[in-house]
Amino acid sequence: MTKRTLVLVSLLFTSVFAxxxxxxxxxxxxxxxxxxxSNDQGVAGFQIEIDGxxxxxxxxxxxxxxxxxxxxxxxxxxxxxxxxxxxxxxxxVLVDVSY
Numbered sequence: 731m732t733k734r735t736l737v738l739v740s741l742l743f744t745s746v747f748a749x750x751x752x753x754x755x756x757x758x759x760x761x762x763x764x765x766x767x768s769n770d771q772g773v774a775g776f777q778i779e780i781d782g783x784x785x786x787x788x789x790x791x792x793x794x795x796x797x798x799x800x801x802x803x804x805x806x807x808x809x810x811x812x813x814x815x816x817x818x819x820x821x822x823v824l825v826d827v828s829y
Contacts, residue, residue: 766824
């Protein structure tokens with residue numbers, strides 16, 4: 731993966747707030763990277779499009795810690811809660827992605 735571009739498609743929230751998505755640790759040999767989210771309000775769901783990678787899986791991070799269902803396509807990661815939980819404010823790994 732030579733091109734590292736995150737494109738935020740949508741987040742589910744109730745008010746406008748500060749949000750930042752970045753790459754955390756990237757391990758090109760293992761074909762994995764972290765998506766790190768810094769948010770000042772709870773997040774109830776996310777849909778992130780990733781350009782330049784063929785995504786094969788997504789799991790872990792604060793999404794898993796808060797009971798989110800996470801799924802992916804070759805270019806997108808989607809996360810939401812079936813129980814109404816949200817990811818609390820913070821600066822942490824949102825999800826680990828393999829490609």
